[in-house]
Amino acid sequence: MRSGSSVAGRLFAIAALLAMPLAAQWLNYPTSGIPKTPSGLPNLGAPAPRTADGHPDLSGIWEADHNIPCPPIGCWDMRASPQFFDISTEIKGGLPLQPGAAALRQERVASNGKDDHETKCLPSGVPRMHLHPTFRKIVQSPQLMLMLLERNASYRQIFLDGRPLPEDPQPTWNGYSTGRWEGDTLVVETNGLRDGMWLDRSGTPITDAARVTERFRRVNYGNMEIEVTVKDPQAYKAPWTTTIKQFIVLNTELLDYICLENEKDRSHFK
């Protein structure tokens, strides 16, 4: 259900390559301003670009790192990060789950993830959106950073205008996010997440008491690291942190993926 449209789109891109000039399609339209190596290839190790105000510019299309080793139960066909299936793969000693949260996670795994909100075409939420195999585009402006998601052609706003987090927010899938620069790192705080979300395919829980901190750092032109800290005393005995790596995606454009479009999977979930 999840990958059909994008894969089709990229196959389409190949077909398009054969038939017409490169610039005539957006799936292979050249990205402007790419630093190049002497041989003319994109120089992904070049320094991170900067905006007019001197901060690193996180703008660009990004995908989750899918080259890290597969978890013990094996690799999946989809080019997704193992963290997409289990966000704790990089955490030594695993997650400090409260007993209730551990039981819930076990139950979710045992039921083959049939109640996963993603399988119902609902939003991925924060921070799970960083792990979805579909692409994300960051559009950074001084007051606001936008994340545009291929999945469900949806978006998330991160406010950089100095506003405080809301005190008693109406819970939503993406919560409420504010960011501030600490040197070259954009530190984003989020509250107001809705209860019952899944952080991964294994049903790792998060509650509406959670506070999520994401530290966005564009290491160089081609790489970004998002260090995620989840502080959620209702589900975890202690805050925990993991790093989600992102790669730049060049010379293409987002392709809308509408999960509800011709959706035939859900009725088979048992």
Add this chain to the structure above:
Amino acid sequence: MWNTWLMHRIGRITLLATLTLCVPAWAQWLNYPTPGIPRLPDGKPNLAAPVPRAADGHPDLSGIWRPERAPCAPLGIAACGEFANMGARLQGGLPYQPWAAALVKKRTADLGKDDPVAWCKPSGALRLLTFPLYRKIIQTPAVTVLLSERDVTYRQIMTDGRPLPDDPSPNWNGYSVGKWQGDVLVVESNGFRDGTWLDRNGSPMMEGAKMTERFRRTNYGNLEIEVTVDDPKTYTTPWTVRLRQVLVTDTEMLDYFCNDNERDSAHAVGK
């Protein structure tokens, strides 16, 4: 569907009322003062102030917008202005081809039960501009993004000089490029998918349609979008509508996911 939507709006109002009683105004985003807008001596936004400009000198279309209130048919909120009928303010209505006129008649008789929007599918680029829910424009030099509360969805208008795609993979919003003509952002779109509904009546649009939107911010508080649709398969002649938008200040977008706890579509059975 509309009940869900109504709850969302009522929720907004109730929430606002409750908040006023118990927390300072700035502590919530639904009444957070919009930074940097011109204000009158009494603190109210000065909507008649001149158009703001971006660093590159072009008018800045950024802001949260809602459609101008339109006269409503007796059915209520779901039947106002262009949202109900894209040709509501055109003399003689939309110039349907005979097959399209017959289809609209059938869709109306079916109480719109097959409306993609009633099934939580995207509404498409044009129809989003008529939705009573808010939309936010973020203008940057290379791309102007429209965010819509409805389904928390976005649309990109590329202003980096790229051409429209020659043979695009069709989608709901199509592909849009914009260029400035004086103070007007002229946006051309193609690549729409077959079978979108432009309004609640079910006015169709077919693949092959071309759309031109002329965005003009007339003053601080008002935006006019003149839309021309050229879809010869469906309409006997190109037609143009004017969708006026009013700035919404001192609030923020509130996520509305149609598919969240959706209970209506099972009841959408027509007559």
